[in-house]
Amino acid sequence: MTFRTGLATSLVAAAFTVSVAAEAFAQDLRPGRIRVGMLADINDFDPMAFSTVNFPTIKNLYDSLIEYTPEGRAIPNLAESWTIAPDNRSVTLTLRADVKFHSGAPFDAEAVSATLRKANDPRAGKNVYPTMSIVQEWAVVDPRTIRITFRNPAPTRQITDLLQFISVIDPAAIENVSTRPVGTGPYVLAERAVGQRVRLEANRSHWRASQPLSPEVVLTVFENDAAATAALESGAVDLVYGTTGRSAVRLRAAGYQVVEGPGPLVQVFRINSTRGPFRNQTFRQAFNHLIDRAGILRVGYAGLGEVTALPWAPASPAHDPSYAQRYAYDLDKGRALIQRSGLPQAEISNWKLLVNGGEEASVRISQIVQASLARVGINIELDLKQGAEFIDALLTGKFDAVFGAVGNVQKFPTRLTTNSIYRTVNNPILGEPNPHPEYVEAIRRVDTTLGPEDAVKAAYDNLNRVLVETAFGIPTNSYPIGLIVASPRVGGFTLDIDNMLVARTLGFKP
Incomplete structure (x- = not known):
């Protein structure tokens, strides 16, 4: 059919x-019961x-x-x-x-x-x-x-x-x-205690030879990162999946393993280009140079990740690290673009930065940006919202600017358009039709360019140029999602392109 x-x-x-x-x-590993701490059910x-x-x-x-x-x-x-x-x-x-x-x-x-x-x-x-x-x-x-x-x-x-x-x-x-669940995977569901744990048992009929190595995986839910990492330190779990950068850096210094996958998120300073001074493209472009990316990475994510001026991970075919140098933090360049925008002094400060008040990293990086902007005469307020109120504002465009992570950045470049600010049609923030037709066309060109290789690269290069010129999103840094901190006894980590947990190769060192 x-x-x-x-x-x-x-x-x-x-x-x-x-x-x-x-x-x-x-x-080279021995099997055992793999105990995993996770921060949410x-x-x-x-x-x-x-x-x-x-x-x-x-x-x-x-x-x-x-x-x-x-x-x-x-x-x-x-x-x-x-x-x-x-x-x-x-x-x-x-x-x-x-x-x-x-x-x-x-x-x-x-x-x-x-x-x-x-x-x-x-x-x-x-x-x-x-x-x-x-x-x-x-x-x-x-x-x-x-x-x-x-x-x-x-x-x-x-x-x-x-x-x-x-x-x-x-x-x-x-x-x-x-x-x-019934799949073909290396484990089968043995138990589910909502809010407490998920227990998986080995699928002994799995098609991969000698896998899974370990007979059982127990995923235990902890109410916060501190409780999960304390369990790791006490030996109650063998690894924590989805820990924070700060905990990872601390535990790495104490001899624990930190495993970062190839599928990070990218933090983006999202700009609502339909509001206030952000209607002015030159003013938006100034933010390519006004954001201290290294400071954000250090303070918000304990240095785990990399600074970037484009929304791509290294596994993306559009990845181009040269942009991070070309659009580096430079207050003089940013100030010059502000002056070139022609906006009066009162207007350049006539907006607020929406902040997820329930997320420590967002508060920290927003404070860094607020201080940096003040150095070039842009004096703004932080609009702290939490929970459903923040999510509603984020997803419906009820903001002037806000920090928000984007995913799918390690896949085909136009997968980026699954994120709200980057949608080419029915964009919930920028409206319909999309106010940046050059961006829409750049996405179309990537989707329809099949080869030769230099033509494909030219389509990626064009998209990157358009992204920094339209400047409705200013990427600042990548940071790991699904970050793993593990006991030195655990080995056999398989890196997944989406940073999902792969347990079939995990075991214990002799």
Whole structure:
């Protein structure tokens, strides 16, 4: 059967062999009960509810069609190979033959089709649904082969992002997957005590040789970071997932391991360019130089991460570290742009900086910016809001400027548009139509440039130039999400492109 969906994409041809580096490393470790501290309970077990609170379980209960190395290279997973059509309008996947779901049901192309059908439903697809927008239809060719067709030719990385995002669910379990997960992953759900713990047991029928290494993973919920790290120090847990930068730096100095993945968030000074002095583009551009990025990284995130003037992680093909030097903190350059804007003195200070008063890092970095701006004559108030009041203001554009993190920055560049301030259509902050048509066009160009390599790079370079010139978002620094602090006894860490917890290779050093 053939199923149709809601948007467009295209693909590339690739077939790789699975790396055995992690397995070889795991052989030097001994199995044991892995005890993990986490700072919030999971919401549910649906892998399409792609929220950070669910990151400790997704990669342990489910397998995706393909995976990425930390550098962003696509490698096989449930799909042992894939071929992108010459016109980049479809991709054909050959599936592994040795995989079963936790229920014992066979993994096959019909199961992938059922998962795609869920992903393509606006409600059931949850966070995966927007990524499905590039897909026109899909067809089961035979039990081990499925073909996905795109509405338009799409870049390779955009296609592999889709395949990496799809975690396959047992068709019989889809209706109740939020509470009763059934995937093909290395662990199965053994116990769920809401607000307390999640216990996972090894899937001994898992298709990866010698994995999972450890027979059990216990995820314990702690009410705050201090309680979780105290449990680590006392030996009650073996690692903490999602700890803060400050705790990580302190514990690293005490001999604990700190594991940072390739999928950080980027902190962005978000500017509502439809309000006040920020309607003036030259005034907005001044903020490329008025923000002390190094100070923000140091004070807000204990130095973990890197300064950046662009919203990309190193794994992104659009990453260009030279911008951090080109648009470095320079009050003289910022002052000159303010003067060039032609705005009167009273107007340049006629705005407030919205602050998440419930987040210590946001308060600290907002105070740094407030002090820095005062040095060039911009004297502003901090508008502290907490909880639902802050979230409502952030997501509906009820602000002049605010700090807010953006994700998907290690994937295909136009995945950035899943973040509210960067949306090209139906932007909840900037309105419709988008007031920055040059940005919209730059995104379109990246989405439609397939090659040669110099043409693709030119499209990325153009997008980067437009981002700093339109200046409705001023990136300041990356910082780790899913940060792990672990006992020196634990080994076998596998870095996930989204910084999710991967427990199948974890064990204890001899």
